[in-house]
Amino acid sequence: MIQVIELTKAYGSTRAVSELTFDVNPGQVTGFLGHNGAGKSTTMRMILGLHKPTSGKALINGVLKRDLRNPMREVGAMLDAAEVQGGRSAFDHLHALAYAGGIERRRVAQVLEQVGLAGAARKRISGFSHGMRQRLGIAAVLLGDPGVIILDEPVNGLDPDGIRWLRKLLRSLAAEGRTVLLSSHLMTEMSLTADRLVIIERGRLIEDTTVAELLARFRSDVLVRSPHADRLTQVLQAAGATVRPAEGELLVTGLSASAIGDLAYANGCAVHELAPRHASLEEAFIEITQ
Amino acid sequence: MIDVVASEWLKLRSLRSTYYVMASLLSAVVLTGLSAFSISRYYDLNGPGGAPVGTGLSTSADVVFVLFGVLGVLAVSGEFQSGMIRLSLIRIRRPWMLIVAKAAVVAAVAAVAGQVLAFAAYFTAQAVVGARPIGASLSDPAALPEVLATGVGAAVAAVTGLCLATLLRSTAGALISVVAVMPGPAMIERFLPAPWNDWTGSLTITSLTRQLAGVPDSGAFGAAGAGAALLGYVVILILLAAAAITRRDA
Numbered sequence: 334m335i336q337v338i339e340l341t342k343a344y345g346s347t348r349a350v351s352e353l354t355f356d357v358n359p360g361q362v363t364g365f366l367g368h369n370g371a372g373k374s375t376t377m378r379m380i381l382g383l384h385k386p387t388s389g390k391a392l393i394n395g396v397l398k399r400d401l402r403n404p405m406r407e408v409g410a411m412l413d414a415a416e417v418q419g420g421r422s423a424f425d426h427l428h429a430l431a432y433a434g435g436i437e438r439r440r441v442a443q444v445l446e447q448v449g450l451a452g453a454a455r456k457r458i459s460g461f462s463h464g465m466r467q468r469l470g471i472a473a474v475l476l477g478d479p480g481v482i483i484l485d486e487p488v489n490g491l492d493p494d495g496i497r498w499l500r501k502l503l504r505s506l507a508a509e510g511r512t513v514l515l516s517s518h519l520m521t522e523m524s525l526t527a528d529r530l531v532i533i534e535r536g537r538l539i540e541d542t543t544v545a546e547l548l549a550r551f552r553s554d555v556l557v558r559s560p561h562a563d564r565l566t567q568v569l570q571a572a573g574a575t576v577r578p579a580e581g582e583l584l585v586t587g588l589s590a591s592a593i594g595d596l597a598y599a600n601g602c603a604v605h606e607l608a609p610r611h612a613s614l615e616e617a618f619i620e621i622t623q
Numbered sequence: 624m625i626d627v628v629a630s631e632w633l634k635l636r637s638l639r640s641t642y643y644v645m646a647s648l649l650s651a652v653v654l655t656g657l658s659a660f661s662i663s664r665y666y667d668l669n670g671p672g673g674a675p676v677g678t679g680l681s682t683s684a685d686v687v688f689v690l691f692g693v694l695g696v697l698a699v700s701g702e703f704q705s706g707m708i709r710l711s712l713i714r715i716r717r718p719w720m721l722i723v724a725k726a727a728v729v730a731a732v733a734a735v736a737g738q739v740l741a742f743a744a745y746f747t748a749q750a751v752v753g754a755r756p757i758g759a760s761l762s763d764p765a766a767l768p769e770v771l772a773t774g775v776g777a778a779v780a781a782v783t784g785l786c787l788a789t790l791l792r793s794t795a796g797a798l799i800s801v802v803a804v805m806p807g808p809a810m811i812e813r814f815l816p817a818p819w820n821d822w823t824g825s826l827t828i829t830s831l832t833r834q835l836a837g838v839p840d841s842g843a844f845g846a847a848g849a850g851a852a853l854l855g856y857v858v859i860l861i862l863l864a865a866a867a868i869t870r871r872d873a
Contacts, residue, residue: 378709378872378873381709381713382712382713383709383712383713383872383873384872384873385872398713399716399717401716402716404713404714404715404716405714408713410713412706412709412710413706415705415706416705416706416707416709416710417705417707417710418638418701418702418705418707419705420637420638420639420640420701421634421637421638422637425633425637426637428633429630429631429633429634429637430630430710430711430714431630432626432627432629432630432633433626433627433629433630433711433714433715434626434714435626473710477714
């Protein structure tokens with residue numbers, strides 16, 4: 334697991350990350366959300382011991398990154414898939430990384446197979462597409478078979494097939510009991526992959542919640558179309574609902590669709606359409622980060 | 624730590640630039656051959672009295688050490704440039720291990736390559752000189768030590784390049800500094816009063832290598848002093864580079 338405790342990073346007088354506290358638990362995918370520049374990458378780099386916090390700390394499996402006995406077997410990270418030297422072959426690149434963690438050569442071929450790059454193993458990375466580099470980055474993460482996985486914007490540059498593949502992979506890694514933290518600025522993508530959401534804005538934590546809870550909280554209403562709109566409005570308002578008329582329809586909040594249907598029936602109002610609506614996570618994200 | 628060294632060894636030999644530098648080192652052999660040829664011609668036309676060829680190493684030593692410095696620079700600067708340094712750092716326990724491992728690898732490679740190169744240059748020079756009495760035999764005093772010391776100088780030069788690149792984190796900056804710093808003392812020597820000029824001029828890796836071998840009139844420090852100075856360069860630079868990579872955010 335990952336524990337971020339009162340983590341702060343200041344550059345001069347600006348605070349990139351400010352007293353951030355959250356846990357990332359094993360067995361689930363945790364989405365780390367924020368607009369570009371919100372402090373996601375800085376936080377991830379501090380967790381990985383690459384950046385020194387101004388104050389506070391981040392622990393991986395209960396200790397600082399620097400105190401992990403065999404870092405490569407405990408934590409795997411992809412910060413930016415473009416950060417590789419293009420002159421090497423994919424195999425050599427992974428082999429060099431594997432060596433550093435005392436990981437056998439056989440594992441390199443395994444992970445290349447796993448990410449679908451077995452055919453390109455001997456090709457220079459400089460000729461790789463963005464999506465292939467992304468897969469190579471994932472391969473490097475998997476090398477040490479780590480229990481904690483940290484990915485910074487892993488979806489960028491992947492084609493729809495790649496996105497689906499990555500989503501499945503991350504879900505299965507989490508299902509195996511691993512801790513998976515991935516950042517994104519795309520809320521919709523997160524809602525399909527993540528179980529929990531940690532949302533930050535300007536370096537501060539603004540939400541630490543589940544996808545389901547967030548969806549339930551934000552602007553869910555019921556769209557009602559009725560030829561007896563005026564009478565139905567009075568009935569619903571009397572029952573405590575808020576009703577907004579919109580182009581021959583009513584947008585009702587404060588009552589469930591079934592309660593609205595029952596009230597309409599009891600009061601002799603015909604209903605032509607009755608549809609619960611959820612705000613998209615994207616809308617929720619924009620709303621809470623404003 | 625052995626694992627990290629193995630990793631760095633694979634990184635160095637899977638880098639194309641390593642082979643480019645090795646190939647350009649052959650130019651030193653050519654340079655030595657050409658200057659041996661020119662000195663031999665002078666001898667044929669004017670008879671004895673000119674400078675001898677000797678081992679032939681001094682004619683290309685500056686180029687050789689600068690090129691080994693470049694080898695050291697390229698062993699790390701590409702990682703800073705591409706950002707791969709982060710990928711490397713999260714896989715090891717302490718940042719300084721990366722520098723020490725890289726230093727060990729480039730020093731070993733440079734020592735071996737420098738040694739091979741020195742023998743190649745020596746035999747090329749002697750082949751060009753032929754029977755003329757201006758060459759050097761390996762049994763001459765300081766001749767074999769001079770050839771052997773080239774490997775030491777190459778290792779020091781490579782570590783110097785590596786550490787400068789780590790401190791500067793820029794390929795261009797490090798290359799410029801290698802070209803400027805390594806022969807630097809010899810350039811400012813002439814602006815200084817005695818005995819400072821001699822001391823300063825004796826501080827280049829080229830000069831220290833020759834002093835280490837006991838080549839006559841090669842500098843102010845003598846073999847032991849030169850050895851200490853070369854070791855001092857390596858230790859100080861590695862300490863600075865290790866401190867830099869530990870303290871800075873990657």
